Amino acid sequence: MSKNILKVLASITAVSLVCSCLFQNLGYGVLTAKADGWNLYVGGISVWDSYNAGRWSYDAINNILTLNGYSDDVVANAINPNNGTNKSANIIYLGANPLTIKLEGNNKITDSSHMDNYYGIYSAQPVTITGTGSLDINVGNAVDDAGIFVPGSLLTIESGTVTVNSNGYAIGSHGLHVKGGTVDLTGGTCGFSDWNGGGLTLSGGSLKATGNGTAENWYAAICSFEGVTIEGGTLNAYGKQYGIFCDNKNTVIKSGNVEIAGDTLAYTGFPITTSLAGMGWTNVSGTGTGTAIAAGSTIESFPYLKMKFPVTATEDGSAEGTPASEGTELKDESGAETGYTVTSSDPSNPTVAYTGTTANAQKTKINIPDTVKDASGNIYKVTEVKAKALKGNTKVKTISVGNYVTKIGANAFDGCTKLSTITVNGNVLKTTGKNWLRKTKSGIKIVVKAKNKKKAQKVFNKIKKKSGAKKPVIKYKKFKK
Numbered sequence: 001m002s003k004n005i006l007k008v009l010a011s012i013t014a015v016s017l018v019c020s021c022l023f024q025n026l027g028y029g030v031l032t033a034k035a036d037g038w039n040l041y042v043g044g045i046s047v048w049d050s051y052n053a054g055r056w057s058y059d060a061i062n063n064i065l066t067l068n069g070y071s072d073d074v075v076a077n078a079i080n081p082n083n084g085t086n087k088s089a090n091i092i093y094l095g096a097n098p099l100t101i102k103l104e105g106n107n108k109i110t111d112s113s114h115m116d117n118y119y120g121i122y123s124a125q126p127v128t129i130t131g132t133g134s135l136d137i138n139v140g141n142a143v144d145d146a147g148i149f150v151p152g153s154l155l156t157i158e159s160g161t162v163t164v165n166s167n168g169y170a171i172g173s174h175g176l177h178v179k180g181g182t183v184d185l186t187g188g189t190c191g192f193s194d195w196n197g198g199g200l201t202l203s204g205g206s207l208k209a210t211g212n213g214t215a216e217n218w219y220a221a222i223c224s225f226e227g228v229t230i231e232g233g234t235l236n237a238y239g240k241q242y243g244i245f246c247d248n249k250n251t252v253i254k255s256g257n258v259e260i261a262g263d264t265l266a267y268t269g270f271p272i273t274t275s276l277a278g279m280g281w282t283n284v285s286g287t288g289t290g291t292a293i294a295a296g297s298t299i300e301s302f303p304y305l306k307m308k309f310p311v312t313a314t315e316d317g318s319a320e321g322t323p324a325s326e327g328t329e330l331k332d333e334s335g336a337e338t339g340y341t342v343t344s345s346d347p348s349n350p351t352v353a354y355t356g357t358t359a360n361a362q363k364t365k366i367n368i369p370d371t372v373k374d375a376s377g378n379i380y381k382v383t384e385v386k387a388k389a390l391k392g393n394t395k396v397k398t399i400s401v402g403n404y405v406t407k408i409g410a411n412a413f414d415g416c417t418k419l420s421t422i423t424v425n426g427n428v429l430k431t432t433g434k435n436w437l438r439k440t441k442s443g444i445k446i447v448v449k450a451k452n453k454k455k456a457q458k459v460f461n462k463i464k465k466k467s468g469a470k471k472p473v474i475k476y477k478k479f480k481k
Contacts, residue, residue, distance in 0.1 A: 019180045025077075039095040040065065042312035043072040052169050063097050067135065073111060075118060087090070087123040090139070099123055103131035103160040104237040119149040122162070126153040127173075129181075134161035146172040147185075157181050157205070164471050170209070174198040175226070178233065180205040189213040189239070191221045199249065200228035202256065206231045209240035220245035220262065227270070232256045238284075239263070243307075243417040246270050247432060250298075253278075253309050261286070261306040272299040277320055279311035280304035286323035287345045313333045314375035323350040323378045332373045353384035354402075356393075364418075365396055370402045387433055394418060401425070401479055403449075414468070415439045426450035426459035427481065438468030446472050449479030 008131065040047045042056055042065065044209045050060045055070045077088050090109045093099045094306035094451070101121075109120040120137035121127070127150050137147040147164035148155065150173035157261070159181040164170040165243040170185035175198020184207060186190035191209030192198060200222060213219030220242035223227065227249030234257045234427035238280040243260035244251065253274040259264040261284050278293035279286075286306040293299060316331045318324040321346040330338045339357035346351055354368050371379050382402045385411030390396065400423045401408070410433030413419060419440040426448040437444060446464070453476050460474040 016316040039093065040099075041076045041092040043090060044076045045071075046076075049188040056390040062100070063095065064100045064102055064103060065091070065093075066102040066131075067107040067133070070107040070109075070439060070442050072109060075111070077392055087119070087122050088117060089119040091121045091225045093096075093121075093123040093125060093127070094206075095125060096228070098126040098128065100130060101135075103129065103133035103135050103162075105133045106136070107133060108136045109139065112135075116145065120166075121149065122146045124152065126150070126156070128156045128158060129160060129162060130158040131160045134163070137164045137166075139163075144168050144189075146170070147187075148173065150174065153197060157183055159205075174199070177203070178205050178207045180233075183207045185210065186210040190223045191214075191239075192392050193223040193226055195478075197226045199228060200224050201231065202233045202235055203231040203421055206236075208236045209238075211237075212442055214241045218247070219246045222246075224249075224251075229252060230256045230258055233347060235259070237261070241301045242266070242268050243421050244269070249339070256309075258332045259300075259306070260308075263303055266304045267302045268306045272302075273297075273341045274299070274309060276310040277312050278307060278309035279322070280308075281322075281398040282304045285347060286322050288329070290319070290322065293420070314373050315376055318374040318376040318378055320376045321378070322376070323346065323347060323380065324374055330372065330374045330380075331353075338372065339383065340380070341386070342380065343465045348365065350378060350380045352380040353386045354382055354389055354405075359379045360390060361393055361397070362395055365398045366390070367400045368402045370404055383407070385409060387411055388414070391415050397421070399423070399431075401429075404428060406430045408436050410434045410436060411438065412436045415438060417441065419444060421445045421447065421478075423447040423449065424459075425479065426456050426479070427479065429463070431457060432463045432466060434466045435468035436463075436466070437472065442470040444469050444472050445475055447475045447477055449477045451478070451480055 038343045047058050051058045051263045055387045059068045070348045077086055085414045118137040139147055145166055145168035147166040153175050154175040155173035156177045158179045161182045163184045165186045169189035169190050170187040171192045172195050174195050190211045209221040211221035221237040221239035222244045225247045228246055230250040236259045241264045243262040243266045250270045253276055272301040277295040279290040281290040284305045316324045316328050317337045324342050326342050326345050330340045332338055337357055339355055341355050342354040343353050370373050371381055373379055381404045383404050383406050385408045388411045391411050391414045396416050397418050398421045403425045406428050414435050448456040448460050464472050
């Protein structure tokens with residue numbers, strides 16, 4: 001064989017050996033480039049130098065992984081050189097320096113394998129997430145899986161929108177610091193766990209955490225073994241067991257907005273030290289009269305199912321976003337009566353009944369409004385006029401009843417001797433009590449607002465029977481509401 005042919009064969013063999021070293025199958029049918037150090041794996045591709053794959057790129061000099069429209073469900077396997085354990089994730093980082101993940105556009109990581117011990121992102125070093133884009137992770141089939149897993153290092157979220165759903169932990173890391181952005185975590189075990197240390201710090205942005213786990217006595221929306229510090233931003237934590245489980249170190253609330261709720265307890269563990277005034281309730285919805293928590297206090301007992309900071313309680317027991325409890329007479333900011341009593345404190349639909357005030361006794365025209373506000377700014381629908389609300393008022397000549405009123409109590413306007421006109425919404429008014437218009441002016445005009453004349457006449461015939469009024473007359477006014 002000639003020397004030239006031997007050289008050609010040798011060259012072919014060398015190229016083959018190089019290619020076989022550069023590529024190997026990491027599992028699940030993924031052909032993966034092999035690199036010195038095996039630092040970074042993205043969707044099954046291993047990278048050791050700067051790389052651009054279109055929807056993601058890696059800057060090796062600054063150690064920045066940029067995701068730009070990235071969407072993948074590939075599972076890669078890699079051996080952690082620090083402890084020899086096998087890791088399965090869509091993105092695996094095993095380098096020696098902190099990693100930055102920059103988000104551009106909308107990015108998504110899912111789990112097609114539904115295997116146990118799987119992570120959306122795994123890193124052996126600290127990770128910082130930044131950028132203006134979003135990242136949506138939905139992975140994990142077991143209680144020990146995690147959407148983002150940084151077990152020995154800090155995870156910092158500076159900006160962007162990060163949404164993580166996992167049957168295990170949404171995020172498991174040795175500390176989480178949310179400085180900005182919008183973070184939404186849902187875990188079948190915990191929304192966030194600091195993995196035996198590191199704690200949670202919130203200094204900006206918003207963090208919503210939901211924990212659906214109840215199997216272990218420490219499962220919570222947020223599980224921290226080294227404290228929680230709130231220095232700013234907005235925290236909303238809800239757990240089917242606990243909102244927050246905090247061990248070994250206090251929770252410190254310095255500023256920001258905090259809501260914590262849990263079906264068993266809102267909070268359990270080490271004390272809470274708060275610079276903000278707050279409120280605690282014994283129901284998850286945070287309705288009714290709560291227990292005031294003073295600013296500058298340390299809380300060591302936690303009988304609450306919901307806690308909120310900051311909250312400044314008013315005289316009527318209401319707070320921003322929390323209506324006063326049923327049966328409470330609403331007060332204005334000065335503490336004066338308003339003439340309304342709470343009939344429902346449901347935050348989604350609070351209602352009141354009009355009871356009248358001494359100030360009304362001097363008015364010739366009274367408008368009962370559709371809605372009223374309490375001292376905390378909560379809005380209530382006026383759905384009822386209480387019995388004897390304006391009984392004996394000898395000044396009033398005209399009354400307009402709010403459009404949401406479904407019931408007028410007995411003797412509500414009894415003795416209003418100068419009352420000549422009253423307006424009601426016939427589309428919603430259902431009942432009127434006995435003698436509700438007794439001793440009013442003869443021939444009193446009842447203006448019935450309704451969708452048509454037939455409806456108005458039907459309502460008039462019903463409400464005049466027990467009215468006690470002398471010779472009442474109807475006036476129809478078209479009204480669709």
